[in-house]
Amino acid sequence: MQPVDIVKQIATLRHSPYTELHWIPRTPQRAPGGPSVRQHHAVASRDLGERDWAVIDPMLVRTSKGVRHRFTSAMYFWQRTRSHVWCESQAERWEVLWLDYGGQVERLWTQPMAIAFGHGTRLAGHWHVPDLLAQFTDGSYGLFDVRPAERIDERARMQFDQTAKVCDTLGWHYQVLTGHDPLATQNLDCLSASRHDRCKPAPEVEVLILGAAWGGKMRGELCRIASPACPPLACAWVDNLAWRHLLHVDLAAAFSSDTVYTTLERIPGEGQPDV
Known part of the structure; x- marks a missing residue:
């Protein structure tokens, strides 16, 4: 019509x-x-x-x-x-x-x-x-x-x-x-490229990333931990976890490989000693 x-x-x-x-x-x-x-x-x-x-x-x-x-x-x-x-x-x-x-x-x-x-x-x-x-x-x-x-x-x-x-x-x-902070919106737009199911990491890799991010870890470091042989391969995995709110990231700050990602819950046995 x-x-x-x-x-x-x-x-x-x-x-x-x-x-x-x-x-x-x-x-x-x-x-x-x-x-x-x-x-x-x-x-x-x-x-x-x-x-x-x-x-x-x-x-x-x-x-x-x-x-x-x-x-x-x-x-x-x-x-x-x-x-x-x-x-x-x-x-x-x-x-x-x-x-x-x-x-x-x-x-x-x-x-x-x-x-x-x-x-x-x-x-x-x-x-x-x-x-x-x-x-x-x-x-x-x-x-x-x-x-x-x-x-x-x-x-x-x-x-x-x-x-x-x-x-x-x-x-x-x-x-x-009525709109959002322009920088936060641009950062979110970057994350959204990894929102699709095809960007989800395997369960064991997801646990590895979340455990390593306890206390805060730079994006580049998380990529190297998740995929030592080819860190860029892990960028979509890390960003997918941030899109799904499993990793916290400050969207109002400049976004780069040095951006700190933090897990909101500690994963026992991964990245930190279990106490």
Whole structure:
């Protein structure tokens, strides 16, 4: 479905005085040139918030300006569901990266639905497509909007406040993601290259690395310990353990082979004497 078709449907279906949710149900792939998928819509309520939102398709209403904004929309691989999350901007990609690292989100969708505000709200007649829908590890849902702090004006603040009220009605979480320390984000981006299962060390190597890191050890040293014959081979193993929070690293500091990694729990019999 083209973005303009979605916008027309939202406008056509705005017949209720109440705040509504509009979404696209997941259907088999339609043939090129076939009929558009009809949106579903319903008044925002606690019952609506408890439905299975995993069976929807993203709306993808907006399109990136690409090079004009120094970013071409990209797909972020979400390993927990082995699917891709569409990111419209670099800011969205960074926030998806941090959500992935946080480990509290099980599933993630981009631009999942439209919220059409009712007559009793300050945004009556307007609609808003939140940036992200998350299903958390405890099964609950939540919406995220991405906006750098310096770009949140009075209009955006009003929109976010009304979206928060809708989420409260649905029984969902809501948060505006405003960015992170740039250096920490760049460091996390480096670690994320080793987040995939193929970068996990063998169990005996994992124990060796964690034991050696008790009390703190530089990244380069850990690589030499894990793979004496070829230390660069172990870089992905060490970074994978940091991504999985088995090793602690200060993301706000400069990242290099001298970066100190520390295990949070001592591994008896490895690296330190057992007492």
